[in-house]
Amino acid sequence: EAAVTQSPRNKVAVTGGKVTLSCNQTNNHNNMYWYRQDTGHGLRLIHYSYGAGSTEKGDIPDGYKASRPSQENFSLILELATPSQTSVYFCASGDGGLSGNTLYFGEGSRLIVV
């Protein structure tokens, strides 16, 4: 049973439109993350969160907002989508423990902005 689920799994959006990517985790982890994956860049951190109500900027936050309304849910919001935001987005939860914060990933959301 998947512990980190993302929706939608596939999305086509128009330039200038609003896109919300949702992530739900049943791991009861405090930390959650949004990454994008692009060929040649690997995974780049967009936003992350230490718990409900908190969001932190990652390395490439421009053009993205994040929302963490509860322990279980973490959303990534593109207010004005652009073609450069076409990518695969991964959500992860982190156990934050003394073992070093192992991340558990969802299966990804493929976004195409036309």
Next chain:
Amino acid sequence: AQSVTQPDARVTVSEGASLQLRCKYSYSATPYLFWYVQYPRQGLQLLLKYYSGDPVVQGVNSFEAEFSKSNSSFHLQKASVHWSDSAVYFCALKAGGYKVVFGSGTRLLVSP
């Protein structure tokens, strides 16, 4: 600033051969280091991790990695690869707080 470099975008090895995937990191303190694997159309899964102690750590599917502070490296190794090891491998670093930074990945192709 913290960073992870994986210098090889693609590696091809024959089935049964040994493997080394390279990872170099930049971080001022001793980092938590990880290797993750990504199979097609899936999310990433943890292979192994290191923070302290024995610099050689064992992971799943007979993978191991060796930490070198002097070289700022954390190379992944396997003695004998199988076709099912074909995947993309990512090295990652936990920096300050709970921020986790990934390298660009190495695509491994195991040929028959």
